[in-house]
Amino acid sequence: METSRLEFRGVSKRFGPVQALNNVSFSTAPGKVHGLLGENGAGKSTLLKCLSGVYVPDDGAIFVDGSALSLAGPLSARNAGIAMIHQELQHVPDMSVAQNLFLGRPITKFGGIFTDRKAQEQAAADVLHGLDPTIDPGQRIADLRVAQRQLVEIARALIEDAKVVAMDEPTSSLTPAEFEKLVLLIERLAATGVSVIYVSHRMDEIFRLCDSSTILRDGSLVDTVEMNSITRDDIVQKMVGRTLMQAEHQSFATDEPIIRVEGLARQPVVRPCSFAVHKGEVLGIAGLVGSGRTELLRLIAGVDAPTAGQVKVNGRSVPPHDVGASIRSGIGLLPEERKRDGIIPMRSIASNVALPSLPKFSRGGIVHDRRVRGSAETYMREMDLRPFDVNRPIVAFSGGNQQKAIIGRWLAAGAEVLLFDEPTRGVDVGAKAEIYSLIERLASEGKAIIVVSSELPELFRVADRVLVMREGEISAELPRNEMTEEAIARAAIPGTDTAARGVA
Amino acid sequence: MKSKLVFVAGFRDAGVLIGLIIIFGTFAILSPTFLTGPNLLNILQQSSINACIALGMTLVIVSAGIDLSVGPTAALSAVVSASLLVAGVPIPLAILAALGIGVGAGLFNGVLIAYAGLQPFIVTLGGLSLYRALALIYTGGNPIFGLPSEFRAIFNGSLLGVPSSVVLVGTLAVLAWILLNRSVFGEYILAVGGNREAAHVAGVPVKRTILGVYMISGAMASTAALILTGRLGAAEPTMGTLWELDAIAAAAIGGASLMGGRGSIVGTIMGAIILGGLRNGLTLMNVQAFYQLLATGIIIIIAMLIDRLAKRNG
Numbered sequence: 001m002e003t004s005r006l007e008f009r010g011v012s013k014r015f016g017p018v019q020a021l022n023n024v025s026f027s028t029a030p031g032k033v034h035g036l037l038g039e040n041g042a043g044k045s046t047l048l049k050c051l052s053g054v055y056v057p058d059d060g061a062i063f064v065d066g067s068a069l070s071l072a073g074p075l076s077a078r079n080a081g082i083a084m085i086h087q088e089l090q091h092v093p094d095m096s097v098a099q100n101l102f103l104g105r106p107i108t109k110f111g112g113i114f115t116d117r118k119a120q121e122q123a124a125a126d127v128l129h130g131l132d133p134t135i136d137p138g139q140r141i142a143d144l145r146v147a148q149r150q151l152v153e154i155a156r157a158l159i160e161d162a163k164v165v166a167m168d169e170p171t172s173s174l175t176p177a178e179f180e181k182l183v184l185l186i187e188r189l190a191a192t193g194v195s196v197i198y199v200s201h202r203m204d205e206i207f208r209l210c211d212s213s214t215i216l217r218d219g220s221l222v223d224t225v226e227m228n229s230i231t232r233d234d235i236v237q238k239m240v241g242r243t244l245m246q247a248e249h250q251s252f253a254t255d256e257p258i259i260r261v262e263g264l265a266r267q268p269v270v271r272p273c274s275f276a277v278h279k280g281e282v283l284g285i286a287g288l289v290g291s292g293r294t295e296l297l298r299l300i301a302g303v304d305a306p307t308a309g310q311v312k313v314n315g316r317s318v319p320p321h322d323v324g325a326s327i328r329s330g331i332g333l334l335p336e337e338r339k340r341d342g343i344i345p346m347r348s349i350a351s352n353v354a355l356p357s358l359p360k361f362s363r364g365g366i367v368h369d370r371r372v373r374g375s376a377e378t379y380m381r382e383m384d385l386r387p388f389d390v391n392r393p394i395v396a397f398s399g400g401n402q403q404k405a406i407i408g409r410w411l412a413a414g415a416e417v418l419l420f421d422e423p424t425r426g427v428d429v430g431a432k433a434e435i436y437s438l439i440e441r442l443a444s445e446g447k448a449i450i451v452v453s454s455e456l457p458e459l460f461r462v463a464d465r466v467l468v469m470r471e472g473e474i475s476a477e478l479p480r481n482e483m484t485e486e487a488i489a490r491a492a493i494p495g496t497d498t499a500a501r502g503v504a
Numbered sequence: 505m506k507s508k509l510v511f512v513a514g515f516r517d518a519g520v521l522i523g524l525i526i527i528f529g530t531f532a533i534l535s536p537t538f539l540t541g542p543n544l545l546n547i548l549q550q551s552s553i554n555a556c557i558a559l560g561m562t563l564v565i566v567s568a569g570i571d572l573s574v575g576p577t578a579a580l581s582a583v584v585s586a587s588l589l590v591a592g593v594p595i596p597l598a599i600l601a602a603l604g605i606g607v608g609a610g611l612f613n614g615v616l617i618a619y620a621g622l623q624p625f626i627v628t629l630g631g632l633s634l635y636r637a638l639a640l641i642y643t644g645g646n647p648i649f650g651l652p653s654e655f656r657a658i659f660n661g662s663l664l665g666v667p668s669s670v671v672l673v674g675t676l677a678v679l680a681w682i683l684l685n686r687s688v689f690g691e692y693i694l695a696v697g698g699n700r701e702a703a704h705v706a707g708v709p710v711k712r713t714i715l716g717v718y719m720i721s722g723a724m725a726s727t728a729a730l731i732l733t734g735r736l737g738a739a740e741p742t743m744g745t746l747w748e749l750d751a752i753a754a755a756a757i758g759g760a761s762l763m764g765g766r767g768s769i770v771g772t773i774m775g776a777i778i779l780g781g782l783r784n785g786l787t788l789m790n791v792q793a794f795y796q797l798l799a800t801g802i803i804i805i806i807a808m809l810i811d812r813l814a815k816r817n818g
Contacts, residue, residue, distance in 0.1 A: 346765050
């Protein structure tokens with residue numbers, strides 16, 4: 001066997017009573033892409049943090065090109081040739097692309113007193129040119145799209161001449177087209193001899209990209225497998241430790257409209273959109289990131305002010321840009337960025353569930369604590385909150401359980417229309433299936449549901465009908481029997497149906 | 505209910521209580537008069553003004569804001585109500601005028617912060633100069649004397665041997681506790697301070713909540729002004745210098761996070777008592793005022809360090 005580029009040897013890490021990593025050993029060769037799989041809490045992040053020098057393992061060691069990594073913090077890991085691309089991109093938003101690229105390792109002049117901005121921007125431009133020539137090194141990071149920010153991270157790995165590049169769910173906010181670009185980039189990185197560690201929940205990507213994978217469960221290594229000799233189901237089973245039922249789509253759609261969106265627009269991001277969602281129907285909205293899907297949901301929920309159009313629920317029009325009025329009309333928004341727009345982190349599950357319904361749960365301005373907890377317990381028990389403790393702060397729960405609490409929030413508020421924006425983002429495989437069956441159950445109870453998703457399998461699983469958005473407009477409406485990846489991609493990507501031979 | 509209490513505020517409050525006991529225990533050993541009934545009442549009375557301001561400040565801080573204008577707001581309330589009293593206006597009306605000025609100043613701050621979207625620190629820093637200037641201009645820089653003794657009796661009297669200011673602030677503390685921990689408005693303050701965007705999406709009236717918090721803070725400043733005016737029998741336009749910093753210190757020692765979303769009324773009251781007790785004890789021991797300032801600074805920093813360490817291990 002050839003020498004390994006990166007090797008984990010008996011790595012263990014314990015946090016108080018929790019054994020986060022238990023004697024994990026595997027290795028990967030230069031130029032290979034190695035997947036790291038496991039449910040949330042399986043130990044993937046801890047392992048990556050050991051690799052990047054954030055945590056020091058209690059036991060075991062990590063070797064790069066045969067020499068043990070000195071574990072003196074993130075900078076020494078960087079010096080050893082390890083580059084991390086985080087799931088939540090870590091930049092200083094108000095600094096320029098070039099400044100961010102050289103953060104912590106600046107090019108200096110005058111004996112290290114000043115940073116040499118010009119040299120930095122030149123070096124940045126050289127690297128960025130091969131990735132995305134539209135990124136200007138002098139531009140503020142905050143002005144870039146998420147996919148572009150990711151490229152900046154990759155540029156950093158290139159600049160630092162990394163031997164190992166670890167990517168933690170790099171695609172969680174990318175569109176299929178952007179993913180394709182990333183695939184090319186990763187292949188290019190690997191061709192230069194870099195070892196890539198790739199963490200993702202998306203099985204498609206793992207099979208597409210990885211040569212081999214290591215599967216973790218509860219901090220222990222379950223198996224290291226070659227991707228060409230294993231099936232998807234086997235992997236899921238190894239991850240979860242049980243067989244997951246592959247559920248079929250079920251439809252509960254009626255022809256009784258509950259919500260009508262009439263010419264709703266917020267120029268220039270959302271151009272006039274009209275459609276209706278019926279009782280028991282799950283309407284999917286597909287489209288590229290930036291096509292206006294999230295913005296459309298925010299308009300429907302009254303969070304932002306529309307420039308034109310209106311929303312009607314059960315025939316009554318809802319005052320625009322008034323969240324309270326939208327909630328009273330029965331609309332509830334489950335935001336994409338749960339941490340930013342969804343949860344009140346330090347408050348309990350019960351408080352988070354009750355928040356929009358407080359007037360209902362109070363008398364004379366004083367909250368009826370028992371009723372708040374009672375209602376939270378009822379809804380959260382139905383949804384199988386784990387662990388079942390509605391008094392715990394919501395930050396202490398996993399992404400899937402937080403999402404359940406936000407669903408519970410709108411059920412408690414009596415919502416009839418639920419707007420899900422990327423409902424399973426940051427949620428692990430097991431909990432995903434749960435969220436899907438929850439959406440189905442809500443539909444069966446007669447709710448009207450909109451699901452915005454960048455994951456096509458997700459839409460195929462839950463949606464009765466799909467709208468495709470492109471540049472702020474609805475470019476196609478596809479009933480279930482016409483929902484194909486190709487049809488959606490054609491409607492989603494600008495210029496494909498007008499240009500005679502578009503590049504998909 | 506009990507488990508929720510313990511989780512949300514309990515451990516932190518217990519920590520402040522231990523700090524309070526240690527400091528009071530030390531003084532009890534060093535000074536025989538410290539731990540006597542009259543002196544304890546004295547400490548409570550001396551702490552009452554800071555505690556009053558700090559109650560409002562806690563709500564502001566929990567909402568992820570700050571109110572630097574409380575001292576000058578108090579001064580303006582004091583001089584206006586004092587001049588009304590001297591001119592023979594009935595006492596209840598003068599009190600209402602004082603409270604009205606506090607609420608008005610809070611409204612002004614709150615509108616700029618909630619509706620114009622300015623940063624609380626800057627708005628209330630502006631208010632700090634503005635309200636002080638108004639108080640100085642209004643009085644020409646001179647104190648106002650000769651307040652009716654009935655007025656003084658209200659705020660400087662006693663009820664069953666307890667100074668009326670202690671009774672008043674104690675009552676306000678109970679109300680503030682109910683407001684923050686049991687009322688819809690309190691839940692909104694915690695939500696807005698914890699995650700403003702999420703609160704907005706969940707239908708919380710974010711702007712009205714912020715407005716309300718600053719109005720309460722202004723009213724608390726006016727109340728503190730009435731207490732001090734009653735005690736001194738005079739109103740000075742320079743009243744309340746550095747009150748905002750004492751109030752922030754009490755709230756922070758008590759566990760309020762300047763990032764918002766977290767704070768405890770019980771903790772704040774204990775924080776004010778710690779600061780008051782410290783000054784009282786050091787005075788009893790004839791320690792120079794300079795060292796009292798030093799001790800205050802050390803206590804604040806130690807409290808924050810303990811907080812930090814507790815969180816890292818927790």
